Amino acid sequence: MGLLSKKDAALIKDPLTDNNPITIQVLGICSALAITAELEASIVMSVAVLFVMGSGNLIISLMRNIIPSKIRIIVQLIVVATLVIIVDLVLKAFAYELSKTLSVFVGLIITNCIIMGRFEAFALANGPWRSFLDGIGNAAGYALILIIVGFFRELLGAGTLLGIPVLGNPIPGELSGVYKYGYENNGFMLLAPMALITVGIIIWIQRSRNKELIED
Amino acid sequence: MGLKSNLHKLKEKYKDTKMAPAFNAIHTFLYLPNETAHNGTHIKVADDLKRTMNTVIMALIPCLIFGMFNAGYQHYLALGEIQRVSGGFFSSEFWTMANFTVGFWKILPLIIVSYVVGLGIEILFATIKKHEVEEGYLVTGMLVPLIVPIDIPLWMLAVAVIFGVVIGKEVFGGTGMNILNPALTIRAFLFFAYPTWMSGDKVWVTGAVERTNEIVAGAKLDVISGETILGSLAQGKEFAYSTWDMFLGFVPGSVGETSTLLILLGGLFLIFTKIGSWRIMLSATLGALAMGLIFNGVVNAGWIGEGSKFYSLMTTPYWHHLLIGGFAFGAVYMATDPVTASQTNKGKWIYGFLIGFISIMIRVFNPAYPEGVMLAILLMNVFAPTIDHYVVQGNVKKRLKRLKVKTT
Numbered sequence: 001m002g003l004l005s006k007k008d009a010a011l012i013k014d015p016l017t018d019n020n021p022i023t024i025q026v027l028g029i030c031s032a033l034a035i036t037a038e039l040e041a042s043i044v045m046s047v048a049v050l051f052v053m054g055s056g057n058l059i060i061s062l063m064r065n066i067i068p069s070k071i072r073i074i075v076q077l078i079v080v081a082t083l084v085i086i087v088d089l090v091l092k093a094f095a096y097e098l099s100k101t102l103s104v105f106v107g108l109i110i111t112n113c114i115i116m117g118r119f120e121a122f123a124l125a126n127g128p129w130r131s132f133l134d135g136i137g138n139a140a141g142y143a144l145i146l147i148i149v150g151f152f153r154e155l156l157g158a159g160t161l162l163g164i165p166v167l168g169n170p171i172p173g174e175l176s177g178v179y180k181y182g183y184e185n186n187g188f189m190l191l192a193p194m195a196l197i198t199v200g201i202i203i204w205i206q207r208s209r210n211k212e213l214i215e216d
Numbered sequence: 217m218g219l220k221s222n223l224h225k226l227k228e229k230y231k232d233t234k235m236a237p238a239f240n241a242i243h244t245f246l247y248l249p250n251e252t253a254h255n256g257t258h259i260k261v262a263d264d265l266k267r268t269m270n271t272v273i274m275a276l277i278p279c280l281i282f283g284m285f286n287a288g289y290q291h292y293l294a295l296g297e298i299q300r301v302s303g304g305f306f307s308s309e310f311w312t313m314a315n316f317t318v319g320f321w322k323i324l325p326l327i328i329v330s331y332v333v334g335l336g337i338e339i340l341f342a343t344i345k346k347h348e349v350e351e352g353y354l355v356t357g358m359l360v361p362l363i364v365p366i367d368i369p370l371w372m373l374a375v376a377v378i379f380g381v382v383i384g385k386e387v388f389g390g391t392g393m394n395i396l397n398p399a400l401t402i403r404a405f406l407f408f409a410y411p412t413w414m415s416g417d418k419v420w421v422t423g424a425v426e427r428t429n430e431i432v433a434g435a436k437l438d439v440i441s442g443e444t445i446l447g448s449l450a451q452g453k454e455f456a457y458s459t460w461d462m463f464l465g466f467v468p469g470s471v472g473e474t475s476t477l478l479i480l481l482g483g484l485f486l487i488f489t490k491i492g493s494w495r496i497m498l499s500a501t502l503g504a505l506a507m508g509l510i511f512n513g514v515v516n517a518g519w520i521g522e523g524s525k526f527y528s529l530m531t532t533p534y535w536h537h538l539l540i541g542g543f544a545f546g547a548v549y550m551a552t553d554p555v556t557a558s559q560t561n562k563g564k565w566i567y568g569f570l571i572g573f574i575s576i577m578i579r580v581f582n583p584a585y586p587e588g589v590m591l592a593i594l595l596m597n598v599f600a601p602t603i604d605h606y607v608v609q610g611n612v613k614k615r616l617k618r619l620k621v622k623t624t
Binding site for chain 1: 369371372375383387405408409410411412413
């Protein structure tokens, strides 16, 4: 690794695999269930969290020596809230329809456990560069799961990807693609329980590939 | 060289290999094992898992046969080729070869898909986990074809069976460890995934969907349809079935659930063989009656006017609820599943009563889910361990009190 030292690279790599915030720490589940019915919403949510976590971790890390520890939670909240409002306003300005789909869940990034968790556990005790990498790494781990879940839910639930029909035309009378052979979209995939089950299946696959992750 | 000795040879050959459970399963499914215990003291009981499962399947056979005849009867009735049965249960207009043939060729593929896919998954998991294949799927495999609409596409059934067996059972540790009834998990999956195939007036009569597609494609034919009684009630429509039809089962519905009479006989058989719990069956009936009486009472008291969308379901005589829809089937064959029901006797009363109570509540209050009994049983499956916990704790407390009285 030319750009990053081995230790720094681990900050990015671990959350993507063996220390994934969703599948291993089981944090940030609410939004993973709520907005993954469409791939586009998952991607936008991922980018939003990536921005909030990267810059949030950086800011907290820069301020870590001047934050009085008694009121640190309030300070952290103010930082996240500011960043989330920026994201929210940008979405409203440039992607109004999408911001309606995501509705309150952009605002609820504030309560995403992963963000507060990384502020507390990492940014308060580490330098800005490493904190920034840690934020990016964890957000990327979150994004990875969101995008996988969003991909399968939209593909199997609606037969589209990013709104583009990939499996053919399901309208009766003008059937095409796989629908001609009697295939039908699985409406259950669009409901929240199936998102939970999809996350569960990812956890299952991950742990059966790496037995060390199984805890009793 | 019979099949048995061949199987035995194969079993010996693949002993201690990965494939062993697969051969063992097929062998014990078809034949009694050769091996018996040789020494020591043994308590011999014939009621092993296989025997229990087979008893339930025997209790299901009448429903299955009736379902085959009924499928053909509903088909020809909708086509207008035959008249409504008028002569009671043994009426020769119903038990015709033509009716049976239609039903047989529609239902046989459902049974085959259900068993092949389900047992395939069981064998796969047994091979991965390196344990013997359990007989858990025998009953589920027979229940599944009986609780789905007759025209369900086979691939949907296969997908649902895979989901039900893997997510409903295997992830919890296989037979005996599941929280939810696998057959109902399969039905619930179908219900939420492919709602157009699980409700409406086209799916209960075989051929109706095909006919609709032909009409869309331009054929000049009459639409055939058949709404279930619950479906008609939910939409406030009239239906033309007498109470007697409902009891005997000459109505559209899922394959095996229509004949309350045969379900009742199956239930008595299960009680007689001590496989099914009479407490659960009885308390579920009481629960349903109680909820039905409450609804009738609400209407009689004048709290609900004719304008309400619940009116037609609420005014249904309370005991009709036992005859229509899948309530009887659910209460007799599904709620009594020993793995997912409550284990304690007091718990069984509570569990059964709430199943009946909630079934009718869902049925009336949410016309989008006409089959409340499925959701009610799944819900109570989740609560069954909690009920047991409190029953056991209550008993412990009572005994502790007695102990204290004695010691002081």
